[in-house]
Amino acid sequence: MIQTVHALLKRFTCVQFHCLPGWFCLFFVASIFFTVFPQVDIWFSQLFYADQGVFKANDWLLVKGVYHLTPWMGRFAFIFAVCILLLSILSPSKVSRRHWRRAAAVVSVVILGIGLLVHTVLKDGMGRPRPRDVQSFMGATAYVPVMVPSQFCQTNCSFVSGHAAVGFAVMSMGMLSVRRRRQFWLFTGMVAGGLIGLVRISQGGHFLSDVVFSLIAIWGAHLLIRAVWLRIRYWQFQKANILVSELQRSL
Numbered sequence: 024m025i026q027t028v029h030a031l032l033k034r035f036t037c038v039q040f041h042c043l044p045g046w047f048c049l050f051f052v053a054s055i056f057f058t059v060f061p062q063v064d065i066w067f068s069q070l071f072y073a074d075q076g077v078f079k080a081n082d083w084l085l086v087k088g089v090y091h092l093t094p095w096m097g098r099f100a101f102i103f104a105v106c107i108l109l110l111s112i113l114s115p116s117k118v119s120r121r122h123w124r125r126a127a128a129v130v131s132v133v134i135l136g137i138g139l140l141v142h143t144v145l146k147d148g149m150g151r152p153r154p155r156d157v158q159s160f161m162g163a164t165a166y167v168p169v170m171v172p173s174q175f176c177q178t179n180c181s182f183v184s185g186h187a188a189v190g191f192a193v194m195s196m197g198m199l200s201v202r203r204r205r206q207f208w209l210f211t212g213m214v215a216g217g218l219i220g221l222v223r224i225s226q227g228g229h230f231l232s233d234v235v236f237s238l239i240a241i242w243g244a245h246l247l248i249r250a251v252w253l254r255i256r257y258w259q260f261q262k263a264n265i266l267v268s269e270l271q272r273s274l
Contacts, residue, residue: 057169057232064230068154071225076161080225089222097189104129128198136244141188151182155227169232183237184229191216191241198249
């Protein structure tokens with residue numbers, strides 16, 4: 024029993040931060056790249072620009088559908104996850120541990136990642152104007168480089184993409200699962216967020232860097248929440264180890 028608990032303690036200690044190097048690498052590479060080459064944002068948005076302040080994809084039915092459905096899909100997923108958590112409290116036998124964990128992960132990422140970090144801290148705090156509002160696309164404001172605070176926008180601004188964040192949040196489905204499932208949902212979330220972000224870029228609603236840093240924000244929140252959960256589990260196993268040791272000494 025003690026050997027089993029010790030093995031679990033060692034495992035939790037090792038896996039808490041194994042994804043951090045990848046996150047830090049993405050953060051620093053993206054920060055340096057978009058700071059040194061800010062014109063990439065304008066160039067990429069120009070690929071979808073028609074003329075006279077018009078982004079041609081705005082008239083496409085598929086693009087409109089993704090734009091309008093994404094927030095509602097996010098709200099539905101959040102409400103469904105909350106219902107699962109409530110059911111697990113009221114009737115624990117009806118909800119498996121896997122489903123309870125998955126629901127808790129989704130709720131945590133939506134509240135802390137999308138609600139607090141993306142919308143409150145970044146979108147309302149950085150003040151970055153959207154592509155359709157900058158002078159390069161017949162707008163009235165100057166282009167603002169990535170991570171540079173400005174006063175051109177007061178609320179629901181360009182940095183970072185909220186729609187893409189909903190797609191990236193899909194990675195939370197595997198947050199508290201085994202590594203293979205975590206990798207599957209991480210990849211699925213990145214693809215979903217990337218495609219939704221591409222839709223928003225094609226509408227002139229976001230720059231490329233807005234989508235990249237939306238991934239960084241949600242992935243960071245994902246890793247932080249997982250690290251906290253693992254630390255709590257570590258304390259639980261550590262407490263179990265102490266109890267087992269005391270029990271053996273008393274025998």
